[in-house]
Amino acid sequence: MQIMEYIESLTDVCGIADLNKDNKKLIKTYGKDICKYPYAIVIGHKMNEDIIETIPLTYNDDKLAKKYNDEYYNSHKRASNIAKKINNYIQNEGYDGIILDVSGKSDEINLKQSFSNKASAHIAGVGWLGKNNLLTTKEFGPRLTWVTILTNAPLGEYTGVEMESLCDECTLCVNACPGNAIVDLPDPSKSYSPEKCGKYIMSRRDEGHPMACGMCLYICPYGNNKSRKILEK
Numbered sequence: 001m002q003i004m005e006y007i008e009s010l011t012d013v014c015g016i017a018d019l020n021k022d023n024k025k026l027i028k029t030y031g032k033d034i035c036k037y038p039y040a041i042v043i044g045h046k047m048n049e050d051i052i053e054t055i056p057l058t059y060n061d062d063k064l065a066k067k068y069n070d071e072y073y074n075s076h077k078r079a080s081n082i083a084k085k086i087n088n089y090i091q092n093e094g095y096d097g098i099i100l101d102v103s104g105k106s107d108e109i110n111l112k113q114s115f116s117n118k119a120s121a122h123i124a125g126v127g128w129l130g131k132n133n134l135l136t137t138k139e140f141g142p143r144l145t146w147v148t149i150l151t152n153a154p155l156g157e158y159t160g161v162e163m164e165s166l167c168d169e170c171t172l173c174v175n176a177c178p179g180n181a182i183v184d185l186p187d188p189s190k191s192y193s194p195e196k197c198g199k200y201i202m203s204r205r206d207e208g209h210p211m212a213c214g215m216c217l218y219i220c221p222y223g224n225n226k227s228r229k230i231l232e233k
């Protein structure tokens with residue numbers, strides 16, 4: 001089986017980012033090791049749909065909030081296992097690979113800060129950073145977990161180009177965020193406040209609830225047919 005075919009067989013969304021192209025910003029942010037290999041394999045793994053659909057109920061139901069929180073971490077583990085299989089496959093084919101898992105770290109390279117898997121997904125053109133600062137895909141919205149493999153496997157023919165935001169006039173996450181952490185601006189570095197988001201989630205913890213809030217992930221019309229219908233009215 002070809003490497004790309006194998007990657008596609010294990011992932012819900014995947015893409016290849018060319019890290020040699022326009023890499024000055026990446027190197028400035030993460031250091032030169034981020035470009036140790038020319039390509040990044042971007043792995044998107046879907047979170048459990050049934051659990052995602054319960055998110056609006058989690059604010060009044062601690063059991064459901066805990067279940068969502070568990071799924072958040074379990075999806076990370078599943079994504080890491082997929083990345084390990086793909087990396088083994090690549091190495092068996094005679095190439096090198098370094099996994100940057102959900103935490104954005106690897107012992108094999110020296111990065112100035114944890115890698116944002118959203119960055120490689122954006123460069124690979126598999127989605128855009130929404131106003132909620134989540135990597136959003138056309139098919140599944142932000143309901144995915146991301147892992148990256150840096151590699152020298154010859155994947156040049158599969159590289160994508162950065163995608164423009166499709167948020168446009170949508171403000172569903174802006175209006176639904178219980179922490180008032182999202183404002184209606186096109187640039188996610190300005191529209192999303194990690195401080196306000198964190199403050200809200202901590203306030204839930206201080207009130208004795210599980211640390212879970214995923215309204216911005218749930219409500220996005222990309223991945224949520226109910227929201228999509230509201231937007232199209």
Ligand code: SF4
Binds near residue numbers: 180216
């Ligand atoms: S996780 Fe919750 S508080 Fe944070 S941005 Fe999303 S909806 Fe707002």
Ligand code: SF4
Binds near residue numbers: 136166171
């Ligand atoms: S809910 Fe709307 S504004 Fe928010 S990320 Fe999704 S498409 Fe963009």
